[in-house]
Amino acid sequence: MLKFVNSKAKKEITGQLLDRFGIPKDTFDPYHFIENEEKIWICSKEIAAIDFKNLRTEGIGLLFARKGIILKPTTNMIQLFGKTATKNVVELNETHKDMFLRGLDILNLDANADTGYVIVKHKNDFLGCSLLKENNLKNQIPKQRRIRNLNI
Numbered sequence: 001m002l003k004f005v006n007s008k009a010k011k012e013i014t015g016q017l018l019d020r021f022g023i024p025k026d027t028f029d030p031y032h033f034i035e036n037e038e039k040i041w042i043c044s045k046e047i048a049a050i051d052f053k054n055l056r057t058e059g060i061g062l063l064f065a066r067k068g069i070i071l072k073p074t075t076n077m078i079q080l081f082g083k084t085a086t087k088n089v090v091e092l093n094e095t096h097k098d099m100f101l102r103g104l105d106i107l108n109l110d111a112n113a114d115t116g117y118v119i120v121k122h123k124n125d126f127l128g129c130s131l132l133k134e135n136n137l138k139n140q141i142p143k144q145r146r147i148r149n150l151n152i
Helices: 007-021 045-049 075-084 094-101
Strands: 031-035 039-044 062-066 089-091 116-122 125-133 136-139
Touching: 007 031, 007 116, 031 045, 039 045, 062 075, 075 116, 075 125, 094 116, 094 125
Parallel strands: 089 116
Antiparallel strands: 031 039, 039 062, 116 125, 125 136
């Protein structure tokens, strides 16, 4: 069942994003978070006028993150808010960008980031979220978003 995230939980969510990525908490002031047991969505504050009791839907707004031991940002979240991040951002070169967009993992990457989820970008384009472990970047791009042929 969907419910609005209360102010204490919103502080926890935005605190995790500040700690991990350096995204300022006030970035999310204009938004509400809605959650269920597994996921968090973000939406405009106008959504507060909707009564969820009789509404049968998986989510409302934009899928923002998946819950777990730590928050896992979605590709949508990274593409919209990644530009505000100040840490744990991995910049890919052209070759690695192509590999990443195809859904491949990148091994032996010289990344200046902490182990865990990172924001992946190429130049000014924020591509998504990946898991960095032992200098290996585990691709987290959903299969339906991967690009098979980059020679367009």
